[in-house]
Structure formats: C-alpha cells, structure tokens
Amino acid sequence: MSDNSACAETPKFSWPTIAFLVLTPPLALAGISYWFYAGMFNWATLVLFLVMWTAVGISTTAGYHRLFTHRAYEASWPVRLFFLCFGAASWEHSAWRWTMDHHKHHRYVDTERDPYNIKQGFWHAHLGWLFKEREYDHASPLGVEYGKDALVRFQHKFYYPIAIAFAFLLPTCIAALWGDAFGGFILAGLGVVVINHHFTFSINSFCHWLGRQPYSDKHSARDSHFLAFFNYGEGYHNYHHEFPNDYRNGIRWYHWDPTKWLIRILHSLKLVKNLKSVSAELIVKRKIAMQQKRMQNIVVNKIPSFAAMAEQMSNLAAEHALSAARRWSELKKEYAALKFQKTAAMRAQVQEVRERMKSARREFELLFERYANLNKGFLKMAAA
Ligand SMILES: [Zn+2]
Ligand SMILES: [Zn+2]
Incomplete structure (x- = not known):
C-alpha cells in the first residue's frame, strides 16, 4: 500500500x-x-x-x-x-x-x-x-x-x-x-x-x-x-x-x-x-539501540575522554543481552511448535524445552538488567 x-x-x-x-x-x-x-x-x-x-x-x-x-x-x-x-x-x-x-x-x-x-x-x-x-x-x-x-x-x-x-x-x-x-x-x-x-x-x-x-x-x-x-x-x-x-x-x-x-x-x-507479534529479540534490539543512542549522546557531550571506553563496555553488555534474547526467542518458537503434542514420549520433550525456555528468559532478564544498570552508571557519571 x-x-x-x-x-x-x-x-x-x-x-x-x-x-x-x-x-x-x-x-x-x-x-x-x-x-x-x-x-x-x-x-x-x-x-x-x-x-x-x-x-x-x-x-x-x-x-x-x-x-x-x-x-x-x-x-x-x-x-x-x-x-x-x-x-x-x-x-x-x-x-x-x-x-x-x-x-x-x-x-x-x-x-x-x-x-x-x-x-x-x-x-x-x-x-x-x-x-x-x-x-x-x-x-x-x-x-x-x-x-x-x-x-x-x-x-x-x-x-x-x-x-x-x-x-x-x-x-x-x-x-x-x-x-x-x-x-x-x-x-x-x-x-x-x-x-x-x-x-x-x-x-x-x-x-x-x-x-x-x-x-x-x-x-x-x-x-x-x-x-x-x-x-x-x-x-x-x-x-x-x-x-x-x-x-x-x-x-x-x-x-x-x-x-x-x-x-x-x-x-x-x-x-x-493468525495473531501477529514481534519477536522478543527484535523488541530488545530496538530498545537497546535507543538506550545506546541516548547514553552515547550524553556521555560524548559531558565526558568525551571516557566516551570510547563507555561505548565499548556498553556494546559488550548489549551484545550479551541480545544473544540471550535470541536464545530465548528461538526456544519460544520451538516450544510453540511442540506444545500441542499429546503423546507421552513427546510430553517429556515438551517439558524439557519449556524449562530451557524459562531459564533462557531468566538469563536474558539478568543480562538486560546488567546492561541497563551499566548505562545508568555512565549517565550518573556524566551528570556528576
Ligand atoms: Zn496505528
Ligand atoms: Zn500515532
């Protein structure tokens, strides 16, 4: 259109x-x-x-x-x-x-x-x-x-x-x-x-x-x-x-x-x-890109000597959070495809994928929190 x-x-x-x-x-x-x-x-x-x-x-x-x-x-x-x-x-x-x-x-x-x-x-x-x-x-x-x-x-x-x-x-x-x-x-x-x-x-x-x-x-x-x-x-x-x-x-x-x-x-x-929804990975990617942009603008202006190091550290933490989001997204897809399996043999496999999905989510949440806290720290330093 x-x-x-x-x-x-x-x-x-x-x-x-x-x-x-x-x-x-x-x-x-x-x-x-x-x-x-x-x-x-x-x-x-x-x-x-x-x-x-x-x-x-x-x-x-x-x-x-x-x-x-x-x-x-x-x-x-x-x-x-x-x-x-x-x-x-x-x-x-x-x-x-x-x-x-x-x-x-x-x-x-x-x-x-x-x-x-x-x-x-x-x-x-x-x-x-x-x-x-x-x-x-x-x-x-x-x-x-x-x-x-x-x-x-x-x-x-x-x-x-x-x-x-x-x-x-x-x-x-x-x-x-x-x-x-x-x-x-x-x-x-x-x-x-x-x-x-x-x-x-x-x-x-x-x-x-x-x-x-x-x-x-x-x-x-x-x-x-x-x-x-x-x-x-x-x-x-x-x-x-x-x-x-x-x-x-x-x-x-x-x-x-x-x-x-x-x-x-x-x-x-x-x-x-046919409900359409965006993957967790893409959402996180967009959110991180926005946070990076905001953080870099402030840090570059306020503490230029530190900007390169802050960017490097922040990029690394963002990459860790993103790869965890990717794993979580993949397991979500795998679970969605399997969850209606009714046979006893499949039930065990479904349960196992479900557990892996849950732990991938926990891991992502932890890494994202670390990333967000790191950025908050840089922003505080820039504001000081
Ligand atoms: Zn609209
Ligand atoms: Zn509008």
Whole structure:
C-alpha cells in the first residue's frame, strides 16, 4: 500500500462535523446532570453505559485500529460485523475512511501529510484536523486495499443508519425496558459518544506529546501507562509506531491493554486467528539501540575522554543481552511448535524445552538488567 493521495484535507470547513464535536459535550453534560438531579438515576442504565462504552471503545481499538488498519490478526465475519456496528457507534466515520487516514498517519507521521500531525499543535491533532472536509479516493490502490472486505464496504455505504441505530436507538430501546429511555439515550448513547471521542482522540494528541520513548525518538509517539488505562491499551504508542502490525500494544503481561486481552480471548474461542507479534529479540534490539543512542549522546557531550571506553563496555553488555534474547526467542518458537503434542514420549520433550525456555528468559532478564544498570552508571557519571 503506497498511495499517498488517497485521502487529503480540503480547504472547506465541515460544518456538520464542527457542530457535532462542539455541541455534543455540553448537551451530554447538561442532559446527564438533569437525569441525575431530577431523580432519574438508575443502576441498570449505569451498567448499560459501561457495557456500551466498552463495546464502542474496544470496537474502535481492536476493530478499526488493530484489525482493519494494521491487519494484526484475522477475524471471522461475526467479529468483524460486531466491530463495524459498534465502531460506527463511535461516530468517527466509516472504517473505510478511518483506516485510510490512519494508514497515512503512520506513513507520514509528524509531517504535513500526517492527517493528525502533532507539529501543527495539540488541538489540531486532538480534533482540529476533523474541522476541515476530507476527500477520499476509494478507487486508489490504498482505497481498494482497505475496501476489499464486503462488510467494510457495506458499513461505509450505510454508515449513518448504522451509527444512529447502534449509538442511540439501541441503548434508548434497551433502557426503555426498565422505563429509563431518556437515561439510555443521554448516558449510554450521547455520553458514550462524547467520552469515547475524547479518549480515542487522546491517542493522536496526548500519546504524541506525553510519555517515554523507549523504542525510538525518530517520531513523536510516546508510551504512557497512564494514558493506556484510558484508551484500552493504545497508550503504548511509541511501541505501536515501531511495530504497528503487532496485535499487542502493551507487551508485558502487566501492561494495561484490554484490547490485547480481548483478541486473545477471541483467539481461544477460535473466532480470530493468525495473531501477529514481534519477536522478543527484535523488541530488545530496538530498545537497546535507543538506550545506546541516548547514553552515547550524553556521555560524548559531558565526558568525551571516557566516551570510547563507555561505548565499548556498553556494546559488550548489549551484545550479551541480545544473544540471550535470541536464545530465548528461538526456544519460544520451538516450544510453540511442540506444545500441542499429546503423546507421552513427546510430553517429556515438551517439558524439557519449556524449562530451557524459562531459564533462557531468566538469563536474558539478568543480562538486560546488567546492561541497563551499566548505562545508568555512565549517565550518573556524566551528570556528576
Ligand atoms: Zn500515532
Ligand atoms: Zn496505528
């Protein structure tokens, strides 16, 4: 996919979009306050709000983002249909449009061609970019590629009826079952649209502005545990820009990434397949390269006489950590290929590979810690 003119901004303002983005937050706030203070509060409606919020939010991250744009896994049609229906309820336009914009964001990040270029300012990246009308060439190579799925084309064609039905009619009708149609509309409908808008928009604004850059500083994307908590794991954005086809954004087990957990659950239910993930070795390589660059820049500037020796020692420690990561990665692959063997003879072999994999991981962690501590020591010396 190489076409870069498939979607672009036009000079015309999109007044319906501006009105929607400007008016929905105060309307939702006023309506929810009225619902609450007029004594209409209902626990069932609150639960419905949480369910709708999750369904809509995760359809944007697991569906629009990781599935339809980055093809980080393959999904069966019921899963795709669910993501397209509830993704439409996010009021972020059709998946076909969304994917083309997001593809362009990755390809031209931080440049004028990036639709949500952070260099044009925080508010432009957050929502200002939506204020101008955009044009899409769905017949371009990029458009054709992203429109291959008949369900995606269907959702694009009937976007507004689907969005109205799933964002507003559905929660209103469900809450009407317990006599709170107004609460269903205002809290689980409009409230979800507004909250979800700003949490999703935060990926383009805050996640290119606040946080750490452990994998690369060649672009503005940043990792933040705090932001990941609010946007279903998309806060590990520095990682994501380095490895966009990985179905995970938070790679450690304790990283808050509900989108990754949902994809894993769907995988165990055999509803999705071919999950793509980057090897531990490649991740470590990128992380070490970034640390080396940072350390060398500081040490060369502060203690130039020591820079050559620091570089040599650091390179050696990095090489040890990397070769341990390589061994761990190979054993992981070996174990993944063997683990479903059921025969008694194979079971012993599987167990043995598992143990070797575990000890390779421990060895890597130890060597990586040594490497990181060595670098920290050099940085301290440079700061002294
Ligand atoms: Zn980004
Ligand atoms: Zn992305």
